Structure formats: structure tokens, C-alpha cells
Amino acid sequence: MAVIHVEFAGGVELLFDNVKKLTIPLECVGGDTASKENKILTIKDLLQRLRQSYLKQRPELFLQGDSIKPGILVVINDCDWELMGGPDYALAPGDTVVFISTLHGG
Amino acid sequence: MPALCRRCSARAILKRPKTGDTLCKECFFEVFELEIHQTILDSKLFRPGLRVAIGASGGKDSTVLAHVMKVLNERYKYGIDLFLLSVDEGITGYRGRFPGNGQAERNSDLYGWSMDEIVKQIGLKNNCTFCGVFRRQALDRGAMQMDVNMILTGHNADDIAETVIMNLLRGDIARLTRCTAIITGAEGTLPRAKPLKYAYEKEIVMYAYFKKLDYFSTECIYSPNAYRGYARTFLKDLESIRPRCIIDILHSGENFAVKSSVKMAVQGLCSRCGFISSQEVCKACILLDGLNRGLPRLAVAGKIKKVNRVFAVSTSQRSVESASGDSGSPLTDDKQKPEAEVA
Amino acid sequence: MCQVEEEDLEKVAASEALAIPGESLKISDISERPCIKCGAPAAIHLRDEDFKCGACLVASVNQKFRIVLAKYKISSSKERVLVAFSGGPASSALLGTLRHATSGSIYSRLFLVPVILYIDEGASFELPLEERKKHLTSVMEAADSSGSAWLLLHSSLEMVFSSEPMQLTSEFVGGTALDVHTDTHCIERLGKLMRSVKTQTGKEEIAKLLRTTLMRKIARQLSISTLFLGDSVDRLAVQLITNTALGKGKRLPLDLGYLDAHDPICTIVRPLKDVTKKEIAMFNAVSEIRSVEVPVIQSVGDTRASVYSFTEKFVFDLQAGFPQTVTTLCKTGDKLCSVTAGKIGKKAEDDFCEFCLGPMDSSEKDSCTAENSIALSLRLSALLKKGPVDLEDVMSERRSGISSCGSKDVGCGDTETGGCCQSKEKKQPECDRLCYSCRWMMAELGDRTLLPDDLASELDQRGRRNKMRESIKEFLL
Numbered sequence: 046m047a048v049i050h051v052e053f054a055g056g057v058e059l060l061f062d063n064v065k066k067l068t069i070p071l072e073c074v075g076g077d078t079a080s081k082e083n084k085i086l087t088i089k090d091l092l093q094r095l096r097q098s099y100l101k102q103r104p105e106l107f108l109q110g111d112s113i114k115p116g117i118l119v120v121i122n123d124c125d126w127e128l129m130g131g132p133d134y135a136l137a138p139g140d141t142v143v144f145i146s147t148l149h150g151g
Numbered sequence: 152m153p154a155l156c157r158r159c160s161a162r163a164i165l166k167r168p169k170t171g172d173t174l175c176k177e178c179f180f181e182v183f184e185l186e187i188h189q190t191i192l193d194s195k196l197f198r199p200g201l202r203v204a205i206g207a208s209g210g211k212d213s214t215v216l217a218h219v220m221k222v223l224n225e226r227y228k229y230g231i232d233l234f235l236l237s238v239d240e241g242i243t244g245y246r247g248r249f250p251g252n253g254q255a256e257r258n259s260d261l262y263g264w265s266m267d268e269i270v271k272q273i274g275l276k277n278n279c280t281f282c283g284v285f286r287r288q289a290l291d292r293g294a295m296q297m298d299v300n301m302i303l304t305g306h307n308a309d310d311i312a313e314t315v316i317m318n319l320l321r322g323d324i325a326r327l328t329r330c331t332a333i334i335t336g337a338e339g340t341l342p343r344a345k346p347l348k349y350a351y352e353k354e355i356v357m358y359a360y361f362k363k364l365d366y367f368s369t370e371c372i373y374s375p376n377a378y379r380g381y382a383r384t385f386l387k388d389l390e391s392i393r394p395r396c397i398i399d400i401l402h403s404g405e406n407f408a409v410k411s412s413v414k415m416a417v418q419g420l421c422s423r424c425g426f427i428s429s430q431e432v433c434k435a436c437i438l439l440d441g442l443n444r445g446l447p448r449l450a451v452a453g454k455i456k457k458v459n460r461v462f463a464v465s466t467s468q469r470s471v472e473s474a475s476g477d478s479g480s481p482l483t484d485d486k487q488k489p490e491a492e493v494a
Numbered sequence: 495m496c497q498v499e500e501e502d503l504e505k506v507a508a509s510e511a512l513a514i515p516g517e518s519l520k521i522s523d524i525s526e527r528p529c530i531k532c533g534a535p536a537a538i539h540l541r542d543e544d545f546k547c548g549a550c551l552v553a554s555v556n557q558k559f560r561i562v563l564a565k566y567k568i569s570s571s572k573e574r575v576l577v578a579f580s581g582g583p584a585s586s587a588l589l590g591t592l593r594h595a596t597s598g599s600i601y602s603r604l605f606l607v608p609v610i611l612y613i614d615e616g617a618s619f620e621l622p623l624e625e626r627k628k629h630l631t632s633v634m635e636a637a638d639s640s641g642s643a644w645l646l647l648h649s650s651l652e653m654v655f656s657s658e659p660m661q662l663t664s665e666f667v668g669g670t671a672l673d674v675h676t677d678t679h680c681i682e683r684l685g686k687l688m689r690s691v692k693t694q695t696g697k698e699e700i701a702k703l704l705r706t707t708l709m710r711k712i713a714r715q716l717s718i719s720t721l722f723l724g725d726s727v728d729r730l731a732v733q734l735i736t737n738t739a740l741g742k743g744k745r746l747p748l749d750l751g752y753l754d755a756h757d758p759i760c761t762i763v764r765p766l767k768d769v770t771k772k773e774i775a776m777f778n779a780v781s782e783i784r785s786v787e788v789p790v791i792q793s794v795g796d797t798r799a800s801v802y803s804f805t806e807k808f809v810f811d812l813q814a815g816f817p818q819t820v821t822t823l824c825k826t827g828d829k830l831c832s833v834t835a836g837k838i839g840k841k842a843e844d845d846f847c848e849f850c851l852g853p854m855d856s857s858e859k860d861s862c863t864a865e866n867s868i869a870l871s872l873r874l875s876a877l878l879k880k881g882p883v884d885l886e887d888v889m890s891e892r893r894s895g896i897s898s899c900g901s902k903d904v905g906c907g908d909t910e911t912g913g914c915c916q917s918k919e920k921k922q923p924e925c926d927r928l929c930y931s932c933r934w935m936m937a938e939l940g941d942r943t944l945l946p947d948d949l950a951s952e953l954d955q956r957g958r959r960n961k962m963r964e965s966i967k968e969f970l971l
Contacts, residue, residue, distance in 0.1 A: 055211065055356060056368035116387040118356055125357070127166040128154040128173060146368065147211070147309075147356045148387070157875050169868060172875035182874045189870055193862035319738065320812070322822040324829045333862055349867035385808045389739060393695055393801055395934070396739045401864035402930055403743025406855045410831040 047071040047138035051095070055146040057117060062101045069094065071138055088119065089132045091142065107144075118145045164361065168351045168394035176361055183358055187346055188223050194333045196344055199230030202299040206290050207235040209367035212305030215355045216347055218364055220303065234297055238289045288424075288435045294341050306345040309352040309386065312400040316382045324409055331404035340420075351397060538776045541817055548780040555769055555777045559591040562752050562765045563604060566720075574607045575720040576713050576760075581612070581633035585724035586785035587774045588766055589640040592722075596642075609718065610637050612648040613708060614674060617681050618688055618701045619794050626650075626674045629788040634672060636786045647712075648672070651701065652680035654708040654946050687944045694800040696938045699740070701791045703849060703935070707946065713760040725764045728771040728813070731820035732806045734827045739801050741931045745852035750827040757851050770820065847929035855930050865930060 051067040058065050074086045074094050089111060096104055107114055112132050119126035120143040121134060136142075154163040156175035163173035174182060191197065205220060207213045220233055294302050311331060318327040329335060336342040347355065359366055389396045421433030527536045529547035536545035546554065577592065579585045595604040612633050616626035630648060637646050656677055684704075691697050713721055725733075730750050737746050748754045754762040766774070778785060792800070797807040813819040832853045845854045857863035928936060936942065 054360070054368070114387075115391040116352075118353060118360075120357075120360065123164060123361075124162070125165045128163055143360075145356055145360060147352045148383075158878055167871070167875065170871050170875055172871075174875065178875075182871070185874060186867065186870060190862060190867065193860055193866065315738065316735065319734065319823060319826050320819065322826040324826060327826070349864065381808075381812060385805075388798070389801065389804060392798060392804055393693065393739075395868075396801065398864050398868050399741030399931070399934075400739055402741040402855070403738040403746075405857075405863055406744035407746070408744075408831050409829055413829045 049074070049091070049136055049139070050141040051091070052141065052143040054143060055118075056148065057107065057144045057146045060102055060104075060107050061095075061099055064099070067099065071136065074136065086136045087132065088121075088126065088134050088136070088142070091136060092132070106148075113144070114148075116146065116148045118147060119143070120145065165354070165357055168353050168390065169398055171394070179354075179361070180358070183350070183354055184219055184222060184226075187219055187350060188227060190333070190349055191223070191229075191346055194344070196301075196334070196346065197229045197231050201229075201231045201301060202234070202297075203231050203301045203303060204234045204236040204294045204297060204299040206302055206304045207237050208305070209237065210305070211356055211359050211366045211368065212307055212310075212347060212352075214305075214364050214366040215359050216303060216305040218362065219358075220346070234299060236290065236293050236297065236299075236302070238286050238293065285435060285438075288433075291341060300341070302341050302343045304343055304345055305347055307347045307350050307352050307355055308397050308401060309390070311345070311348055311404070312397045313379070313382050313386050315400050315404040316386060317379055320382065324413060327404070328407050328409055331401060349398070349401070351394075537780075538772070540770070540773065548776065551773060551776050552780050555587070555766075555773055556591055556594045558768050559595060559765045560604075562763065562767060563595070565752055566761075566763050572605050572607055573720070574609055574716070574718050575722055575763075576709070576716065576718045577608045577610050577722040578709060578724065579610045579612050579633070579637055580724075580790070581629075581636050581786040581788050582724075583774050583778055583785045584726045584729065584766060584771075586636060586640075586783050587769070587777050588722060588724035589637065589642075590777065590781050590783045591765065593640055593642050607644075608642075608722070609645045609647060609716065611709065611712060612637065612646075613705060614648060614650045615701060615705065615790055616674075617650060617652045617676070617684050618697070618704075619789075619791050620685065620688075621789065623674060623676075627672065629786075630672050630674055632786045633788060636784050639784050648675060649708065649712060650674055650676045650680075651704055651708060652676060652684040654704045654711065655680040655683045657947070683944075687939075690940060690944055691938055693938065694795055695740070695802065696935065698791055698800050698802055699931075699935055700939070704946070706850075710757065710760050719760055721760050721762050723762060723764050724766055726766050726769055726771050726774055727824050728810070728820050730764075730767060730827070731813075731823040732802070732809050734823050735805045735809060736802045739805065741934065742852065742929075744832050744855040745850065745929070745931075746827055747830050747832045748852060750824065756846075756853075767824075847932050848927040849932040849935075850929060852929050852932075 048068050048070050051069060053061055053065055061067075069091075071086065074090050075084055092108060092111070092113065096108060100107060105114075107117065109115065113119060121129045122141055126132075126134060154166075154173045155161070156163045156178050157172045158178045159175060161175035161177070164176050165174050165179050166172070167174060167179075197203070203220075205213060205217050207217055217233075217235060223229065224231055224233060290302060314330045315327065318324075318330060331348075333346075333348055334342050334344045358364075386397070386400075421431075421436055423432050423436045524536050524539050524545065527539070527545040528534065529536045529550050530543065530545055531550040532547060534547040534549075537548045538551055539545050577585075577588065579589065589608075589610070592606070592608050596606055596608070597603065612630070614626055614630055616623075616629065621629075634646055634648065653675065687700065688697055691700055709721060713719065733749055734746060737743070737749055742749075748756055750767075752764055752767050769777075777783070792803055795803070797803050809819065809823070846852070847854060855865075857865040860866070939945070
């Protein structure tokens with residue numbers, strides 16, 4: 046089954062009940078309503094999924110509108126998401142997406 | 152199609168917020184370290200034989216700072232001795248562990264009060280003031296015990312830009328011109344320097360991520376000053392609109408000049424404990440006195456006259472006490488304390 | 495990093511005091527309070543215990559206007575002043591205060607002759623000509639409704655490209671539709687310039703530079719040496735943060751002061767500098783002054799579109815919770831000066847930016863500054879990797895032309911050949927004559943020729959340097 050790996054670091058994990066790693070079946074990312082066959086799933090969809098099913102507290106510390114809160118870095122397969130198309134990056138099976146907060150501690 | 156490194160055409164892993172350039176992992180490490188090295192050269196920070204303490208909180212900035220300083224000291228032969236120095240504020244779960252073999256100063260050891268105890272007294276409002284004041288002095292005191300010549304802190308470009316905006320918002324003209332300086336500290340105190348002052352927070356976190364440096368990222372359980380929170384959020388949003396803003400704010404900050412007609416507070420030394428202070432008696436002493444007298448809100452209330460009045464009484468009492476051979480101040484006690492424990 | 499420091503202490507206490515909900519007073523609560531001056535029922539709550547009735551508020555705004563004018567010495571009676579008018583509330587209030595000051599008792603009357611100037615900026619964001627005509631007419635009507643027989647002029651932003659002496663339409667007859675003063679060739683050039691700038695922030699900065707240049711041109715053509723701007727304290731507070739965020743820290747005092755005498759051609763005066771947006775609204779309501787809002791380039795896009803519009807939202811949101819925000823900001827700005835004391839005697843001709851006329855802010859070579867740091871970053875990423883970097887090499891190159899390397903790098907916008915036009919022997923002298931932020935603007939622009947040809951030469955008047963030196967001395971005192 047095609048899955049993607051999600052990791053939280055730098056303090057973001059605190060918003061997810063201290064869970065540091067998640068494995069999500071790719072087809073689940075789109076949610077129940079999206080037609081599972083044709084839709085290209087992006088980081089945006091992943092953010093919505095995380096919000097609906099995994100985010101435990103204070104969503105405003107993770108999301109701002111539809112996108113990620115400024116100050117949280119997104120690294121897709123060890124690469125800055127700004128180089129991968131940002132929120133519109135199309136997820137592929139086996140991708141690893143890491144969310145790292147720069148806002149915590151120091 | 153992933154982007155390519157601007158310098159060597161390998162697979163890029165990062166878009167630099169400072170310039171917008173794309174870099175691969177190796178080039179990023181190289182450039183990041185070189186820039187910090189150049190900051191150190193340009194500001195003539197070190198001379199051989201210097202004993203330098205790194206204020207290590209265990210968070211991302213100080214962890215990266217400690218790592219880079221060790222690398223650079225070996226690579227470019229600064230000839231300095233590096234030490235890690237950590238302050239334990241006494242906040243449950245906040246400083247769970249110390250990085251490596253550093254030295255720890257505890258608030259409760261130095262002042263007889265841990266932050267948890269202080270919060271019990273004062274409540275959640277304003278507790279950051281106590282923590283900030285005490286931590287700053289604890290770092291100084293720890294450094295003196297270790298007999299170092301300089302303290303390095305992990306403040307990055309984002310932190311300094313945030314401070315510039317804060318000082319504009321609250322009209323703190325003296326700190327506005329001071330806050331962009333790479334070395335601070337008045338005569339008679341240890342100089343503090345910020346080698347990461349031109350490094351973006353994003354790059355620091357990315358550096359830690361790709362170097363697999365382990366750091367401590369728990370948020371302090373006591374909420375931070377709300378006003379500063381606004382400035383911080385504003386800055387992060389601004390950075391997402393125009394990443395160069397951070398360095399531009401630093402440039403602005405470095406070019407602020409104060410009219411000669413404006414009076415500014417002169418930094419001197421606290422008459423009680425001898426630490427750097429812009430007032431006759433430093434904040435730590437005032438706060439501590441308030442705590443010990445059961446009037447924790449004394450100094451926070453901002454009524455200088457009242458504070459002075461209380462202190463006039465307090466100093467006269469103290470002279471009587473010391474005449475009778477009983478030193479009542481916990482600060483003077485501390486100076487005679489043996490070395491703080493090593494974590 | 496947690497950055498709470500000792501000095502935060504007083505501020506925390508101060509902000510607590512500020513948090514008294516001043517703005518949330520209801521109208522009915524206000525009218526129960528007496529005016530602090532005359533005891534009549536108050537109409538406006540300004541701050542703390544400052545309640546005022548309508549009449550006293552109008553008087554106080556007029557008074558603030560006079561205080562600023564007293565600082566600005568009018569050289570001759572019947573001096574003509576150019577008054578920038580946008581149609582908005584602040585500039586309408588400025589006309590109101592001017593009318594008050596120039597009428598009334600002969601003993602207190604100011605002998606100023608205002609010339610009202612509206613600059614239509616529609617072309618900078620491609621507003622259709624029909625719309626521009628409509629806006630122009632309504633703005634001119636608003637100006638006309640001030641009831642004074644002042645000269646009303648209008649021009650358009652694109653005319654900054656025109657080499658012809660400006661034809662200024664001077665007659666306004668109420669009720670007639672006006673023709674926008676424009677030229678297709680100029681519209682094209684402006685459009686090309688605006689399109690070549692990618693970011694909204696850059697577009698706004700360019701438009702601002704063009705507007706200032708055009709107003710200066712017009713002032714010179716009319717032989718007027720004073721320009722009044724209707725900046726309120728709220729607007730200046732936003733400008734302060736925006737300037738800081740764009741690297742124009744050294745320019746702050748010019749953009750915030752009562753008086754900007756840096757420009758030898760035209761002195762800028764801001765008579766409403768101490769008046770808040772709220773006071774202006776009340777002043778206009780009581781004095782029955784009409785104002786119209788016409789779209790400007792800043793109204794394109796949402797609040798996150800540009801540094802200016804985002805900063806505006808930030809400052810006004812903060813102001814709602816902490817009513818002292820804008821005044822504190824402006825007071826901070828007032829304590830800053832643009833020239834460092836030791837520098838006055840130095841070669842003054844090198845100390846001003848050709849474009850914005852702001853003070854130069856280049857760093858010394860090899861000093862530890864933000865500018866040198868970004869110059870190094872640009873250099874390092876331009877340097878192709880061939881084995882380990884020899885820092886000495888990079889540094890010696892940086893040294894050989896740094897105040898320029900950063901600037902030259904960004905100055906010519908040439909990123910292909912490693913960024914530095916040194917290597918290409920291009921003519922780059924103007925980069926050394928631009929301030930930090932104008933160099934970045936040039937970098938974003940890419941092509942110098944897109945700008946009006948006479949932007950620099952316009953400023954390069956005979957005797958300009960000397961005059962400037964004089965004006966700075968004044969400024970310092």
C-alpha cells in the first residue's frame with residue numbers, strides 16, 4: 046500500500062500529542078469526500094488531513110489559513126519545500142514530509 | 152524536478168532566505184560556516200588564548216552555535232578555549248537535560264528562588280521579567296566562576312530584527328541603538344557577543360536538521376510577554392512576504408543615530424551587587440528584594456519612587472545588619488558559595 | 495530565543511497601564527463626559543482622560559497645524575506653497591486647516607497662497623482611462639468644495655516620463671468632467687517599468703519614487719519651494735516600520751519629521767504630523783469637509799500583498815489594543831537623526847543617494863555590518879565551487895569593491911556571470927551613488943533605462959551639493 050511518512054520536529058510534535066512520526070496511507074490524505082482515483086494530492090491536502098485527524102491542540106500554531114504558519118519549515122524528502130513547489134507539491138508514494146518549528150525554544 | 156545548486160549543480164536542498172539562491176547540502180554547510188567565520192573576523196571577536204563561554208540553553212540556536220564554534224576554532228585555529236555554560240531557571244520540564252559536559256547555574260542556587268516558586272508568588276503575568284533578569288545575571292555569575300573572558304549567545308538575525316521592531320514599538324531609544332551591536336557589555340562586566348547575528352533562523356534550523364544535531368525544543372510552560380509575541384508573529388509574516396526584510400531591518404538598525412539632544416540612560420553598575428545596571432540598584436536586586444519581602448510586584452509595578460523609598464529603608468537596614476556581622480542579602484551569600492554543580 | 499531583558503520590565507508595566515480599554519468606550523459613555531476644555535458634552539475620546547467636544551477638537555487640530563507652521567519660517571509674505579491633495583480624509587483636513595489659517599483676523603492670518611495639486615496614479619496599476627476620469631472629477635470637486643479660490647492643478651504619474659514642460663490644467667469649473675492629463679507614450683513607459691518589477695512592494699516603492707520626483711518637477715516648474723503633505727501620525731507610524739523593514743533606517747528622520755529640508759529644490763512640510771486619524775475623522779465631520787477615496791497602488795491586492803499594507807494592518811491592529819502605539823512610534827522616530835555627528839565635515843557630495851536624496855548608508859569595507867554580510871552571501875553563492883573555497887580570495891575580491899560588491903551585484907541585476915559587473919567592465923558608477931535600499935530597487939528593476947531619463951539629472955542642479963550641505967547644518971541644529 047502506498048504510504049507517505051510525516052515527521053514533526055523542533056516543537057511541532059507538541060501540537061500532535063508528542064507524536065514524532067506518522068505513516069499515512071496516501072489514499073487517506075485526500076479525505077473521504079475527494080474522489081480517490083483521479084485527484085492529485087498535494088501538501089495542502091496533507092495539511093487539511095493533519096488538521097482534521099491528528100492535530101490535538103491549538104491549530105493556529107500550526108496553520109494560518111490554508112497554509113502552514115510562517116516560521117514552520119517544511120522539508121520534503123530532505124529538501125526545502127520552497128524548491129519543490131511549496132503547498133502545491135504533488136505527493137508521491139514513499140515521500141517523507143518533515144515539519145520543523147523555528148518558533149520554539151532557543 | 153528538484154532545483155540545482157547554484158554553485159556546483161548538485162541537487163539543491165535549500166533556498167536561502169537571505170539571497171534567494173539555491174544550494175546543495177555541502178555548499179550550504181560550507182557557506183553557512185564561512186559566513187559566521189567572516190562575522191567573527193570582521194568584528195575581531197577573538198584573540199588566541201581567550202577563554203570563551205557559550206551560553207547553552209540546549210535549544211536550536213545555542214546548539215548550532217556550540218557546534219559551529221567548535222568546528223571553526225579547529226579549522227581556522229582561533230586558539231580559544233570553549234566552554235558550555237547553562238542556566239537552569241527551575242522551570243519544571245523546561246531544561247530537562249544539558250548538552251554535553253557543560254556547567255550549570257541554577258536560579259535557585261544563586262537566588263534562593265526557582266522560577267516555579269516565583270510563579271507561585273507572582274502569578275503568570277510578568278514572570279518572564281524575573282526569569283530574564285535572573286537568567287542574564289546567572290549567566291554572568293556562572294561565567295565569572297569559570298573564569299572566562301567572554302560569553303557567546305545564540306541570538307540570530309531574526310531575534311535581533313525582532314528586538315529592533317520591539318524597541319521601536321515601545322520607544323526604547325537607548326536599546327534601539329545598542330541592540331544591533333555584535334558585542335555588548337559595559338565596563339567591568341564580561342563582554343557578550345552574538346556570532347550568529349547575521350544567520351537566519353531558517354538556516355540555523357536547517358543546519359541543525361541536516362547535520363542531525365539533537366536539540367531541545369520544549370516551549371517554556373510560562374507564556375511569553377504578549378507584546379513581544381505580536382512583534383514575533385509580525386516578523387515571521389513579513390519574512391514570508393519578503394525574506395530579505397530580516398537583514399534589511401538589521402541594516403536599518405545599524406544606521407539609526409540618536410539626536411544629540413536626546414538624553415539617554417547611562418549604563419553603570421548596581422550599587423548592591425556590582426552588576427551592570429542602568430539604575431542605581433539593578434533589577435535583579437529589586438526583584439529579589441520584592442520576593443524576599445513578600446512584595447513580588449514591587450518593581451514590576453513600575454513606580455520608581457516607591458521602589459527607591461523601599462530601598463532607602465532596605466539599605467539602611469542592611470548596613471545595620473552587616474555591622475552586626477549578619478549579612479542578610481542572599482546575593483552576598485551566593486558569592487561565597489562553592490562552584491555550582493556540574494551536570 | 496527568549497529575549498526578555500531587564501529593560502522589558504518598565505515596558506511591561508507601561509503596557510499594562512495602556513491596556514485600559516480606551517477605544518471601547520461607547521458613544522453614549524463619551525457624551526456623558528465633559529470636554530476637558532469647555533465642559534460641554536464630549537464628542538470624542540482621544541486618550542486617557544482627554545475628552546473633547548467637537549468645537550474644541552477643531553480648534554486643537556488648527557492649533558497643531560499652526561505649531562508646525564511656526565517651526566517652518568515663511569520667508570516672504572504671499573509665499574506660494576504646493577499642497578499635495580489625494581482626496582482622502584487627511585489631505586482634505588489639511589485643506590480645512592489651511593483655509594482656517596489663511597482666513598480670519600488679519601493679525602493671526604498666515605500669508606500663504608496654497609496651490610492644490612492632485613496626482614492621478616491610476617496608470618501605475620493600469621486603471622482604465624474612463625475610471626481615472628471619473629476619479630479625477632470627484633477629487634477635484636472635493637478640493638473645490640473647500641470653498642477657497644485656490645489654484646487647483648492636476649497631473650498624472652506617467653507624466654514623470656515627459657520631457658516636455660508640464661502642461662498643468664489649471665481651471666476647474668464645478669460640474670464639468672475633466673480630462674486626464676496624459677500621454678500614451680508615457681503610459682506605455684510607466685506600464686513597462688511597473689511590469690518589470692515583480693513584487694508588489696517593489697512596485698509601490700517605484701511609484702513612490704516617481705511621485706516624489708514628479709512633485710518636485712512640478713514644484714520647480716512653478717517656482718514653488720515648499721510642499722505640504724497631509725501625513726497623519728498613524729500614517730507616519732506605518733511608514734516608520736515600513737522604512738525600517740526595507741532597510742531605510744537612515745532615511746527615517748526625513749520621512750517622519752515636520753520638515754524635510756534635504757531636497758534643495760523643495761522643502762517638505764508635514765503640518766498634520768501630530769494629528770491622529772481619529773482626530774482627522776472628527777475634524778472633517780464637525781467642519782463638514784468632504785473627502786473621497788480613490789484607489790491607489792496600495793489598494794491592489796490584500797493586506798499580505800506588500801510590506802506596506804501588511805505593516806499597516808499590523809500597526810492598526812496593535813493600536814486598537816494599545817492606544818499609545820502610533821504616538822510612541824512617532825516619538826521614537828523623532829529622536830533619531832540621519833547624519834552621524836562626526837560625518838558632517840566629510841565630502842558631502844558622496845553622502846546623498848541620487849534617487850531618493852536620502853543620506854548614503856554604505857558600510858566601511860571589512861566592517862561587521864548587515865550590508866557586508868549580504869554582500870558576502872551573494873559573493874559566496876556566485877562563486878562556482880572548485881574545491882574548497884579559499885576565503886582569502888573571496889575576501890580580497892570583496893575588499894576590492896565591496897561597498898560596491900553587494901551593490902554592484904545587485905546594482906546591475908546581472909546574476910548570470912557571477913553577479914558582479916566588475917568582471918564585465920560595465921559602467922556602474924551610479925550604483926555607488928545610490929543608498930542601500932535604492933540599490934536593491936535597481937536590482938529588482940534590472941534595467942536602469944526603464945526609469946525616467948532625467949531622474950538623476952533633475953537632481954543634479956548646479957550648486958546642489960553646497961545647498962545640501964547648508965540644509966543639513968540647519969537640520970542638525
